[in-house]
Amino acid sequence: MKTKSIIASFIVLVFFSSCDRPDCQNTNSIFDLNGLETTVYKQELVKEMDRVGKENLTYWLSDYTEQNGQEFITVNIQGDGLCAKGLLQVNDWTNIEGIKKTKGVSYIGTELRGLIFDIFTSGESIDFIYKSTESIVD
Structure with missing residues (x-):
């Protein structure tokens, strides 16, 4: 019984230590006040990614979803x-x-190293389309 507890504790410890995404605090109210799918959110995200430079960003898997027959990943x-x-x-x-x-x-929580995606703009619509990733780092 004690061995099972030790093994379970070890598995939990390994799981949490493998997700080493740095903490960050959002300070941009546009991201807080608007949903990911909204044009205003996407416009601000494009602006901020351009400011920082895509080469200076890191990406971490947050979620997988299906909507209207299409598949999406959400990334931090x-x-x-x-x-x-x-x-x-x-x-x-x-x-x-x-x-x-x-x-x-x-x-969930893994780093998507070398993530490449396209940004398509058509009128008010902005879409982020996954292209490739170099590796998934656990």
Whole structure:
């Protein structure tokens, strides 16, 4: 019985230590007051990512969702004062097949190193489309 408790404690410790996303505090009220899907949120996110530079950002998986027959991942986006989330539509699951298979469950909190996505703007609409990722770091 004691061995099971020790093993369970060890598993919990390993799980929490593997998710080493740095803490960040959002200071941008636009991100607090608007949903990820809104144009105003997306416009501000594009502006902030341009300010910081995509090469200076880190991305961490936050969620997997399906909406209207399309699949999305939500990522935490961090760097130089930016602390926000982005909703990326995924059409090609190359390099992240495991996230699709598990619907993100065992990947929440992992870093998506070398994440590349396109930003499509059409009128007021802004869409973030996943392209690829170099690796998933647990």
